[in-house]
Amino acid sequence: MGTTRRTIKVDTLARVEGEGALYVRVTDGAVAEVRLKIYEPPRFFEAFLRGRRFTEAPDITARICGICPVAYQMSACQAMESAAGVTVDARIRALRRLLYLAEWIESHTLHIYMLHAPDFLGFPGVVEMAGAHPETVTRALRLKKVGNDLMAAIGGREIHPVNVRVGGFYRAPGRDELAPFAARLREAREIAVETVRWVAGFEFPAIERDYEFVALTHPDEYAILEGRLAGSRGLDIAVREYEQEFTEEQRPYSNALHSRRRSGESYLVGPLARYSLNFDRLTPLAQDAARRAGLGPVCRNPFRSIIVRAVELTHACDEALTLVQGYAPPDPPAVDVPARAGTGWGCTEAPRGILYHRYHLDAAGTILAAKIVPPTSQNQATIEDDLRDVVGASLDLPDDRLTWRCEQTVRNYDPCISCATHFLTVRVDRERPA
Amino acid sequence: MAGRPRVAIWKFASCDGCQLTVLDCEDELLAIAGAVEIAYFPEASRTFGRGPYDISLVEGSITTPHDAERIHRIRRLSKVLIAIGACAASGGIQALRNRRDVAEFAAVVYAKPQYIETLAHSTAIADHVAVDFELRGCPISKAQLLAVITALLAGRAPAIPRHSVCLECKQRGLVCVLVAGGTACLGPITQAGCGAICPAFNRGCYACFGPAEAGNPASLIRRLRDLGVPDADILRALRTFNVNAEPFARAAQGLEGR
Amino acid sequence: MPDIIDRAGLEELLAVLIRRGYRVIGPTVRDGAIVCRQITSIGDLPEGWTEEQEAGNYRLRRRGDTALFGYTVGPTSWKPFLFPPSARVLHADRAADGTVTVRQSDEDPPPQAFFGVRACDLAAIGIQDRVFLAGAAADPVYRGRRAAAFIVAVQCTAAGPTCFCASMGTGPRAEHGFDLALTEVVDGGGSVFVVETGSERGAEVLAGVTNRAASADEAEAARDASARAAGQMRRTLATEGLKALLEAGYEHPRWDEVAARCLACANCTMVCPTCFCSAVEERTDLTGDHAERWRRWDSCFAAGFSYIHGGSVRASTRARYRQWLTHKLATWIDQFGTAGCVGCGRCITWCPVGIDLTEEVRAIRGGS
Amino acid sequence: MAAPAELIRPAGDPRIPRPFRVVGVRRETRDTRTLEAVTADGHPMPFAPGQFAMLYAFGVGEIPISISGDPADPSVLTHTVRAVGAVSGALCRLRRGDVFWARGPYGSSWPLDEAAGRDVVVVAGGIGLAPLRPLVLALLAGRERYARAWLLYGARTPEELLYRRELERWRARLDLAVEVTVDTAGTGWRGSVGVVTTLIPRAEFDPDRTAAFVVGPEVMMRFTVAALRKRGVPTDRIFLSLERNMHCGVGLCGRCQAGPVFVCRDGPVFPYAAVERIFAVREI
Numbered sequence A: 001m002g003t004t005r006r007t008i009k010v011d012t013l014a015r016v017e018g019e020g021a022l023y024v025r026v027t028d029g030a031v032a033e034v035r036l037k038i039y040e041p042p043r044f045f046e047a048f049l050r051g052r053r054f055t056e057a058p059d060i061t062a063r064i065c066g067i068c069p070v071a072y073q074m075s076a077c078q079a080m081e082s083a084a085g086v087t088v089d090a091r092i093r094a095l096r097r098l099l100y101l102a103e104w105i106e107s108h109t110l111h112i113y114m115l116h117a118p119d120f121l122g123f124p125g126v127v128e129m130a131g132a133h134p135e136t137v138t139r140a141l142r143l144k145k146v147g148n149d150l151m152a153a154i155g156g157r158e159i160h161p162v163n164v165r166v167g168g169f170y171r172a173p174g175r176d177e178l179a180p181f182a183a184r185l186r187e188a189r190e191i192a193v194e195t196v197r198w199v200a201g202f203e204f205p206a207i208e209r210d211y212e213f214v215a216l217t218h219p220d221e222y223a224i225l226e227g228r229l230a231g232s233r234g235l236d237i238a239v240r241e242y243e244q245e246f247t248e249e250q251r252p253y254s255n256a257l258h259s260r261r262r263s264g265e266s267y268l269v270g271p272l273a274r275y276s277l278n279f280d281r282l283t284p285l286a287q288d289a290a291r292r293a294g295l296g297p298v299c300r301n302p303f304r305s306i307i308v309r310a311v312e313l314t315h316a317c318d319e320a321l322t323l324v325q326g327y328a329p330p331d332p333p334a335v336d337v338p339a340r341a342g343t344g345w346g347c348t349e350a351p352r353g354i355l356y357h358r359y360h361l362d363a364a365g366t367i368l369a370a371k372i373v374p375p376t377s378q379n380q381a382t383i384e385d386d387l388r389d390v391v392g393a394s395l396d397l398p399d400d401r402l403t404w405r406c407e408q409t410v411r412n413y414d415p416c417i418s419c420a421t422h423f424l425t426v427r428v429d430r431e432r433p434a
Numbered sequence B: 001m002a003g004r005p006r007v008a009i010w011k012f013a014s015c016d017g018c019q020l021t022v023l024d025c026e027d028e029l030l031a032i033a034g035a036v037e038i039a040y041f042p043e044a045s046r047t048f049g050r051g052p053y054d055i056s057l058v059e060g061s062i063t064t065p066h067d068a069e070r071i072h073r074i075r076r077l078s079k080v081l082i083a084i085g086a087c088a089a090s091g092g093i094q095a096l097r098n099r100r101d102v103a104e105f106a107a108v109v110y111a112k113p114q115y116i117e118t119l120a121h122s123t124a125i126a127d128h129v130a131v132d133f134e135l136r137g138c139p140i141s142k143a144q145l146l147a148v149i150t151a152l153l154a155g156r157a158p159a160i161p162r163h164s165v166c167l168e169c170k171q172r173g174l175v176c177v178l179v180a181g182g183t184a185c186l187g188p189i190t191q192a193g194c195g196a197i198c199p200a201f202n203r204g205c206y207a208c209f210g211p212a213e214a215g216n217p218a219s220l221i222r223r224l225r226d227l228g229v230p231d232a233d234i235l236r237a238l239r240t241f242n243v244n245a246e247p248f249a250r251a252a253q254g255l256e257g258r
Numbered sequence C: 001m002p003d004i005i006d007r008a009g010l011e012e013l014l015a016v017l018i019r020r021g022y023r024v025i026g027p028t029v030r031d032g033a034i035v036c037r038q039i040t041s042i043g044d045l046p047e048g049w050t051e052e053q054e055a056g057n058y059r060l061r062r063r064g065d066t067a068l069f070g071y072t073v074g075p076t077s078w079k080p081f082l083f084p085p086s087a088r089v090l091h092a093d094r095a096a097d098g099t100v101t102v103r104q105s106d107e108d109p110p111p112q113a114f115f116g117v118r119a120c121d122l123a124a125i126g127i128q129d130r131v132f133l134a135g136a137a138a139d140p141v142y143r144g145r146r147a148a149a150f151i152v153a154v155q156c157t158a159a160g161p162t163c164f165c166a167s168m169g170t171g172p173r174a175e176h177g178f179d180l181a182l183t184e185v186v187d188g189g190g191s192v193f194v195v196e197t198g199s200e201r202g203a204e205v206l207a208g209v210t211n212r213a214a215s216a217d218e219a220e221a222a223r224d225a226s227a228r229a230a231g232q233m234r235r236t237l238a239t240e241g242l243k244a245l246l247e248a249g250y251e252h253p254r255w256d257e258v259a260a261r262c263l264a265c266a267n268c269t270m271v272c273p274t275c276f277c278s279a280v281e282e283r284t285d286l287t288g289d290h291a292e293r294w295r296r297w298d299s300c301f302a303a304g305f306s307y308i309h310g311g312s313v314r315a316s317t318r319a320r321y322r323q324w325l326t327h328k329l330a331t332w333i334d335q336f337g338t339a340g341c342v343g344c345g346r347c348i349t350w351c352p353v354g355i356d357l358t359e360e361v362r363a364i365r366g367g368s
Numbered sequence D: 001m002a003a004p005a006e007l008i009r010p011a012g013d014p015r016i017p018r019p020f021r022v023v024g025v026r027r028e029t030r031d032t033r034t035l036e037a038v039t040a041d042g043h044p045m046p047f048a049p050g051q052f053a054m055l056y057a058f059g060v061g062e063i064p065i066s067i068s069g070d071p072a073d074p075s076v077l078t079h080t081v082r083a084v085g086a087v088s089g090a091l092c093r094l095r096r097g098d099v100f101w102a103r104g105p106y107g108s109s110w111p112l113d114e115a116a117g118r119d120v121v122v123v124a125g126g127i128g129l130a131p132l133r134p135l136v137l138a139l140l141a142g143r144e145r146y147a148r149a150w151l152l153y154g155a156r157t158p159e160e161l162l163y164r165r166e167l168e169r170w171r172a173r174l175d176l177a178v179e180v181t182v183d184t185a186g187t188g189w190r191g192s193v194g195v196v197t198t199l200i201p202r203a204e205f206d207p208d209r210t211a212a213f214v215v216g217p218e219v220m221m222r223f224t225v226a227a228l229r230k231r232g233v234p235t236d237r238i239f240l241s242l243e244r245n246m247h248c249g250v251g252l253c254g255r256c257q258a259g260p261v262f263v264c265r266d267g268p269v270f271p272y273a274a275v276e277r278i279f280a281v282r283e284i
C-alpha cells in the first residue's frame, strides 16, 4: 500500500465561544499537521484603544468578550490603578472579588453543563441533553442563574456590567440587595458539590500531559484578582515582568496570536494550572470535593479539566457566600484615580486563565498603547500539542468518533475565540461593501 | 407562525455576548427549546440543521469580504431576519476603525498582515441585506429578546419602543443623574430597552442601545458643554459602541466641525 | 380649631397608620434627591434637608435645622402609587381545547397612606380623579388604589424657585382633599405640627395620637406661614386668556424654537403629577397559551404614541411639544374642565435641558 | 360637540372583552373581510350607526374597528376589517366557528335625526364605507323620513370596492342614488374614473337642506368637505368620522387626542364645525 492519508476537518467548531475550525492531517499513521484555525474576524481593540481615556478601558475591553467581561474590566481597572499608583480599599476589593466569582459561577456552569458535558454523554448540545437528563439541566440552570443574578445585582447586568469603574464602582449595592443571595449561594454550593460528583463519574481518556502550568498565585487566597505569576517549572515573577517571559507569534492560518514562553515552549493557563499550583488555597469544602472525586493536588489530564472546573465552581460558590455574609458596602464606592503618565499592568484569572493587560498613558490619562493577552491565545499552542497527542493515541477510532474526540480536546479548554481575536492590527483591504 | 418555527443563530464580528443572552435565559431556555426548534446554534450544539429557517438571529457586524457574502446567503435562507445587538445594528465598537484613515492603520501594521482578510469598514447587517427587526444594545436585553420571540410566535408585532431611555428611567422611579448630579447622561438621546441600568447605578447612560427616535443630540451636547464636559469627552462618548449610527456620527461631526 | 402634635406625636401618627394596615409612602432622601418611597419611621424623613432647584438643576442642601418637611417637591409625585408605571390590566388563557377565557386583573396593593402631600400634588390627584374616575368607564387600577388611600397633607411654608402653584390656583395652602394636614412649625428644639382634620377617617386616626388643641395664635401662625410661601413665589404663569391664546397659536414660530432645544426625552411627562397617557401592550408566554395585557406609562413625546397605519400623526418634535403644552394649559380644560398643570414646577426642574413652560408661554404671549 | 342622537353604552364592565363566535366571513377585497359574529356568552352588542368596538385577537392585540352591521339586528355583530398589520391581519384570518373578543360599543354615532326631512349625502372613500354601512341601512329602513339620498363612493380600483353585491342592490333602488368611482381601472370597468370629490358637483342635492356624512382617509375628507362647502352645505351639517391611535377606547390612554377631543369618547363621529380647527392644523 502507498501512503495513507487521513484528514479530520471541523469547519465550524461548536460549543466554543467564537468561530474556529480544526484541521488535522495524519500521514501514514502519524500526525503530520494540526491547526486550530481561528477565523473569527479580528476586531482591533488594541488599535482603537489608543487615544481613548484611561477611564474608558474597562467598558471598552469588556466588549472583547461577552463571556468573561468582568475579567476584562478587572484587568483593565487594575492596570490603570497601577499606572496611577493607587490601590483600592479592602471593601472595594471584596466587592470586586464577589463580582468576579459570580462570573466564574456563571461561566464555569455554562462550560461544564452546556458546552462540555454533552461530549462525555454523547449529546450534540445541552438542549438535546435536557431531553434525557431534565433534572440535571434544570439544576445547572439554577446554578448558572445564581451567578448571573449576582452579577446583575452588583454590576447592573450579566453581560458587560455597567457598574465597574477604574477605582471601584459607581454605586455600591446596599446590604439588603445582596443579602438574599446568601440562601441562594448555599443552595448553589450544594449543586456545585453535586456537580463535582456528577462529572467525576464520566469516562476520561487516559492521557497525561507534561504541561508547564502558569497561573497567578497569592499567599492568602485562591488567586483571582491579583498575585504573582507562578509556573510549575519555577517561574515566579511580578505581573509587570510578564512580557519578559512570554511572547506572541502569528500563524498564517489563524486570526489569533499564539503565546509562548520566550524559550519557545508552550504552556498552559486556566483551571488545571490554577488548581495544580494553588490547590491548598481552595476552601476546605472545595479541596474535599476534589479529593472525593479522586483528584490529587495536581491534575495533568486535560479531559479531567471538567472536574477541576467543578471544584473551582464549588470554591466560587463557597467563597461568594462568605463574601455576601460579610458584605459591607464600600463608602465611597470608588477611590479617586488621577490621570498620570506611565505604564500600568493588570493580570487577573479569567475563568479560562490569566488575562494580561498593559497600557501606556500620557499625563492627561490618554492611552498611548495597549496590549492585551487573553487566555485562549496563551493556550492555543498547548491545544495543538494536546491534539497531536490525543490523535496519536486515538488512531484506532473511526473518523466520526475521532472528529468528536478532537473537538472535545479543544473544548477541554473552554476556548474563548472571541477573546483570542481581539487584537490583531492588520492590512486593510480598500474595498468597501456596497 | 404555524408549527414549531426553526431558528438559527449566526455570528459575525462580535463578542458573543448577544447570543450568550439566549443561554442566559435560564428560566425560559427549556421553554424556548420547546416552542422553537433551535436548528442552528453552533455556540450551543454540534447539530447544524440546514436551512431554510423561519427566524434568524444575527449577531455581529460585517467586517470581511467573506462575511459580506455570507450574510446574503443567510438572508436567502431566512423568513424573518433579526439583527441582534449594537454590532449588528450599527457596526458595533469595531466600527471605530471606520474613522481611522488607512494610512494610519498601515502605520501600525502587524508582523504579517497579509494573513488577515478584513474590510476597511465594520458595517451593520442592514447595510447589506433587509432586516426585519432590530434588537439594540451592547448587549441586547434578555427581556426584549423574549419579547420578540414570544411576539413572533404569537404572530404579533414586537413591542420594541424607539423612545429614549428616560422613559424607562422614570418608570423605574430613578432620580435623574443629569439634573440631580450634573452627571453626563446620554439617556435622552439613547433608545430605551435596557431598563435604564446605568442611572440605576448612579452613572450616566453611555448609549449602548444606540440613538433613540427623534433624539436631539445637538441640544444635549449644548447642555453637556454647559455642565463643563470637555468636547473631547463628548466626542468619545458619541463614538463608542454605536459610533457608526447615523445620528451619533452626525452629531459628533457637528461638534468636531465647530 | 386645629390640633397640635409634636415630633413624638408624628411618630405615633405613622405608627397608627401602619397599625391600621397602611403602607406608608413618604419623602426620604435617596440618590441625591428627596423622593417618595415606603417609610416606616420618621427617621426615614429628610430631616434637615432641603433642595436647590432651577430649570434643569436640582441639588440637595442642608438646612441647618431639624425640619422634617423643609423642602418643596422632589422628582417623584404620588402618581406612581395611584397610577402605576406598569400594571397588568387583563389576562387571557387558552385551555387545551382551545377555549379562551378573559379576566380583568384586579390586584390592589395594600392600602397606602401618603405622608407629606403638598397642595399642588393634592390638586394633581384631584385632576387625575377627573381623568380616571369621572368618565363613563372608571379605571379599576386607579379606582381601587385611590379609594383606599389615606392622605396626610403638609402645608408649604416656603416656595421653591420653580414653583408656580399660586398662578395655577392650586396652592400653596391645601384647603381640602386630605384626611389630615400638617403645618410644620420649626423652633429651636425641633418641630411641632399644627394638624387640620379633613375627614372623619382623619379624625379617627388623629384620635389615636397624643395631641392638644391649638391656640388661636398657633392656628394663625400656621396660616401665616402658608401666606409667606405664596408671597415668596417668584415664578408665575399668567393664565388669563391663555386658552384662547394657545388655541390661536398653533403656528407660532416659538414651537420651532423650542423644538430645537427639546430632547423629546419625555422626562417632563414622566415627572408630571397629572400626565396620564399610557400604552397597552400584549404579552404572551412561550407556550402561547397565556396572554396578558399590560398598561405602561407612555408619553406624547414618543413617536409610537400617535402612530396610525402609515406613520405618526405627530412626527415632529415641534408637534409633540406643542401637543404637550397646549394639552396641559388649554385642551385639558375642554376635556376635563380644569387645566392639566398644577404649578409644581417638576417639568422645569427635571427637564435635562431646562426648558421652562412658563418661559415658553411668556414667549408665545409676547410674540402674538 | 353636538350630542350624538343616540348613545349606546356597553353593558356590564366596559373594559372586559366578551366572546363572539364568527358565523360568516365574506371576502370583500384582497385584504378585507367582513366578519359576522354572534355572542358566545349571551351578551350581544346593540349599537348605533357609527360606533365602534375594540376587537381583541388572543395573543396578538386589540384594535378599534367600526361596527358595520345592521343596527336593526343587534343579534349579529358585523365588522369589516382591512388587514394592514398584526391584529387586523389576525382578525381577517378568522374562520367560521372561531371566537374573537370584543368590547363596546364605544363612541358617538351618526346623528341621523339631523337628516330628518333633509337630503342625505353619504360620501365614502375606501374602507370608509364600513362605518357608513349601518347608516345607509338605517336610512333605507326609515327611508320615508328623509328627502333625496345619495351614496357617493370612491375606491382606488374596482377590486377594492366593498360590499359589491349590496351596492348593486342599492343601486337598483329608486330611492337611493348610488355613484361609484375609482381612481384607476382596467378596461373592464364601465363606471366613472376619478376621485370621489368629482361626484359631488354632479349630485343634485339642495345644500340648504342637506346633511352629509363622510368617511375616508384624512385627505379625502379634507377635499370632500371643501367640495361640500363649495356647494353651500353648512359645516354643522357635515359629519365625519376621525381615526387616531387608540389603546383603551374609553378616554383613558390619551392616544386618540386631536386637539381638544378624544376621538374615542367625543367621536369618532363629529360635526365638521366641531373639528374644523383640527383639520386646519398639521400634526395636531
Ligand SMILES: Cc1cc2nc3c(=O)[nH]c(=O)nc-3n(C[C@H](O)[C@H](O)[C@H](O)COP(=O)(O)OP(=O)(O)OC[C@H]3O[C@@H](n4cnc5c(N)ncnc54)[C@H](O)[C@@H]3O)c2cc1C
Residues within 6 Å of the ligand: B157, C307, C308, C309, C310, D052, D061, D062, D063, D064, D065, D066, D067, D080, D081, D082, D083, D084, D085, D086, D087, D088, D089, D127, D130, D131, D242, D243, D244, D245, D246, D247, D268
Ligand atoms: C374609530 C376607529 C374605527 C376604525 N374602523 C375600522 C374598520 O372598520 N375597519 C378597518 O379595517 N380599520 C378600522 N380602523 C383602523 C384600524 O383600527 C387599524 O387599521 C388598526 O388599528 C391597525 O392595527 P394592526 O395591529 O392591524 O396594525 P399595525 O399597524 O401593526 O398596528 C400596530 C399598533 O398601532 C396602532 N395603530 C395602527 N394603526 C392604527 C389606527 N389606524 N388606528 C388606531 N391605532 C392604530 C395600534 O395601537 C396597533 O396596535 C378604525 C380605527 C379607528 C380609530
Ligand code: SF4
Residues within 6 Å of the ligand: A063, A066, A160, B013, B014, B015, B016, B017, B018, B019, B059, B060, B084, B085, B086, B087, B088, B092, B093, B137, B138, B139, B140
Ligand atoms: S453588540 Fe456588544 S454585546 Fe453584542 S456582540 Fe457586539 S460587542 Fe458583544
Ligand code: SF4
Residues within 6 Å of the ligand: B165, B166, B167, B169, B170, B174, B175, B176, B177, B178, B179, B185, B186, B187, B188, B196, B199, B204, B205, C265, C267, C352
Ligand atoms: S438619568 Fe439620564 S436617562 Fe434618566 S432621566 Fe436623566 S437624562 Fe434621562
Ligand code: SF4
Residues within 6 Å of the ligand: A162, B138, B165, B187, B190, B191, B194, B195, B196, B197, B198, B199, B204, B205, B206, B207, B208, B209, B210
Ligand atoms: S443606560 Fe444606556 S449605556 Fe446603560 S445599559 Fe442602558 S442604554 Fe446601555
